[in-house]
Amino acid sequence: MMVNHHVAHHPLIVLGGGLTGLSAAYHHPGAIVYERESVPIGHGKSHVVNQFIFDEGIHVVHTTDPEVLALYEDLGVRFSVRQRKAWIQSHGARTRYPFQANTYGLPVSIVKDCLVGFVQNDFRDRTAIANYEDWLHCIFGKGIAEHFMIPYAQKFWGVHPRELMTDWVDVRHPRPSLEEVVEGALHDQTKGFGVNAEFRYPVRGGFGAIGQAFVVKVGDRLRTGMEVTALDVHAKTVTFNGRETVPYDRIVSTIPLPDIVRCIADAPPEVRAAAARLHTNSFFVVNVALNRPEETDAHWIYYLEREFPFVRLSFLANFGDDVVPAGTSAIQAEVAYHRDTNPLAGSREDVVRSVLECLKALRFIRSDREVLFTNTLDIPYAYIVHDRDRAPSVRVIHDFLHAHDIYPCGRYGDWGYLWSHDAILRGRNMAQALVRGELPHGASVSDTRTGCGCVGEFMA
Ligand SMILES: Cc1cc2nc3c(=O)[nH]c(=O)nc-3n(C[C@H](O)[C@H](O)[C@H](O)COP(=O)(O)OP(=O)(O)OC[C@H]3O[C@@H](n4cnc5c(N)ncnc54)[C@H](O)[C@@H]3O)c2cc1C
Incomplete structure (x- = not known):
């Protein structure tokens, strides 16, 4: 009572x-x-701007938890199911995501380091893992850790993986078998790995x-x-x-x-x-609306090197049917930063300019005339730093x-x-x-x- x-x-x-x-x-x-x-x-x-729908960074549903899916049904949200098409740009090549299962196409010396490191891994004792860097070495070996995982983590988190714990990793890093690693080094392996190999996205409204x-x-x-x-x-x-x-x-x-x-x-x-x-990283999101239809079928691409200002590009027309008006497309660039440890390279206007320059260099934009408008979104609290x-x-x-x-x-x-x-x-x-x-x-x-x-x- x-x-x-x-x-x-x-x-x-x-x-x-x-x-x-x-x-x-x-x-x-x-x-x-x-x-x-x-x-x-x-x-x-989702933010609606001039009939374009922009989410706050890439957002897809990748849970298969029946309780959650039943709740979405009770709420009346309808989804389309998509097979993820995700890539990684690194070392001058574009390879399929995830890196650890798809080194085919990278320079041969890198492929060799990744394979040898995966097979001859002398960090086998899981009880000796003290931080995320150790975990990467233990799970993937030296080559994969040092050629991709560690530098990407630094660009994303703004801190070295030795500063991070491992209580968040788990399903976020699929570990392929030796056979899959070898297969993915010799051929273009199309098999999907990881929790979002298939994802759901709302049919309407982003x-x-x-x-x-x-x-x-x-x-x-x-x-x-x-x-x-x-x-x-x-x-x-x-x-x-x-x-x-x-x-x-x-x-x-x-x-x-x-x-x-x-x-x-x-x-x-x-x-x-x-x-x-307590720390998070931050995300500065640059949306670019284009006056022509989408030309790639990719959902998103990760970018390793610092010469690319963003950690990811996503191609919004490939997510939902009403995300962009007919005959147009849009690219979203996610720039990871941290006020102290990983500051933005210049003012927000400078970052927008460098994103556009880079999109042109990558041939995702052919001329300024294709750009209908840009807008930005700042996310000060983005990912929790563990x-x-x-x-x-x-x-x-x-x-x-x-x-x-x-x-x-x-x-x-x-x-x-x-x-x-x-x-x-x-x-x-x-x-x-x-x-x-x-x-x-x-x-x-x-x-x-x-x-x-x-x-x-x-x-x-
Ligand atoms: C870049 C990015 C990409 C992501 N991608 C995915 C994905 O692909 N799939 C997925 O499932 N999840 C994804 N997530 C995670 C997902 O967005 C979050 O788990 C979820 O939105 C968190 O919801 P929340 O309510 O806990 O926090 P929030 O969404 O932050 O909600 C907190 C609310 O509190 C309000 N608030 C803050 N301060 C005050 C105040 N002083 N007074 C009153 N109100 C206040 C805020 O305005 C906000 O509305 C992503 C997150 C980010 C940042």
């Missing part, structure tokens, strides 16, 4: 209307979602169609234009836009951990210090927040490399635990059955 009384007077407050927050509200009828932006859905949204379906279901329980600016964990109130203060009983927070800690004026010094040790500090720092912050009935979850609440389906499940699990009364006030979430408490556990 007590719980009902609380729910009636203080609906569950969900901070952030991305996929995690929307999923939490969908699964908790008493939840109100407060979202900073006027348009919700966070990184899962990737954002998933979030949009949640938005419809959550209805007027979603409040946009509401930025959390202060949290008083003693009075148990949250303030939006510096003026509107509401009481809370429980909060599910999906906003980035460093931001929520910043909103708590009297957060203990050790919690602030922990927040300062370095040594991450797990202990997240634990300190989570313990503090849990003690005040604030339950962080999602990509930036759990602070982990979560895909969209992981985020949706995190929101669902947290909501269901609250609905079922499984979270006593002040409980550490790892003591419960929410499945949300264990740092790094999302890999399961």
Whole structure:
């Protein structure tokens, strides 16, 4: 009875209307979602510009989890299924993704190093793996690690793989058999590897169609234009836009951990210090709309060397049928950076210019006359850096927040490399635990059955 009384007077407050927050509200009828932006859905949204649909970097559905697919069906999202066509540009050649299974076409000396390293791998003791660099050597051998994996990781993460842990790798790096490695060195091997060899993409509306379906279901329980600016964990109130203060009983927070800690004026010094040790990389996304139909059937291409300003190019017309207007096409370039360790090469205008120059050099654009328009998107919090500090720092912050009935979850609440389906499940699990009364006030979430408490556990 007590719980009902609380729910009636203080609906569950969900901070952030991305996929995690929307999923939490969908699964908790008493939840109100407060979202900073006027348009919700966070990184899962699609932006429509002049009838072109741009996602926030490449976004595809690659889960085969029946629970998630059933949820998408309940939401009414329809998908087309695509066979991934992905390539890697490196060492002057374009080879099929993933690198480790497809060295055919690379300079012979590189192919040889990759094969010899895979076979004569003297790093076999998995218990000796201390970091991501070790892991790459152990799983793929010296040649593949040093010719591709390590330099690509540095370009992507902005830090050397020896700084990274291995609690995020798992399915993200398919390990081919020796036979497949040899086959892929001798021939153009078309076999698909990895979790997204086949992927789903919404038939209409871009990737954002998933979030949009949640938005419809959550209805007027979603409040946009509401930025959390202060949290008083003693009075148990949250303030939006510096003026509107509401009481809370429980909060599910999906906003980035460093931001929520910043909103708590009297957060203990050790919690602030922990927040300062959390890192992500950032993405600067350059979209280029073209006035001619798509000429490649590739979905995306990875770029290894630094002379290419981007880590990936994607060809949007190949994702969904309504992503570009008839007779046109669009390219999206994802530039990875980090404010301190891997800064952008120049101003944002400089980066757009160098992306266009590079697209011309690669013959994806033949002349300026083909370009209808460009637009850009900055993603300061992109991929969580799983370095040594991450797990202990997240634990300190989570313990503090849990003690005040604030339950962080999602990509930036759990602070982990979560895909969209992981985020949706995190929101669902947290909501269901609250609905079922499984979270006593002040409980550490790892003591419960929410499945949300264990740092790094999302890999399961
Ligand atoms: C470049 C890129 C590519 C990706 N590709 C894929 C892919 O191919 N497949 C896949 O499954 N997943 C992919 N993902 C992951 C996927 O986007 C995320 O897992 C998912 O969108 C995370 O949702 P979330 O709700 O946890 O976080 P978010 O989407 O960040 O949502 C958090 C929300 O909180 C709001 N907010 C922030 N601060 C405040 C505040 N102070 N007050 C109120 N609201 C606030 C934000 O505006 C946002 O709407 C990709 C992510 C990125 C960045």
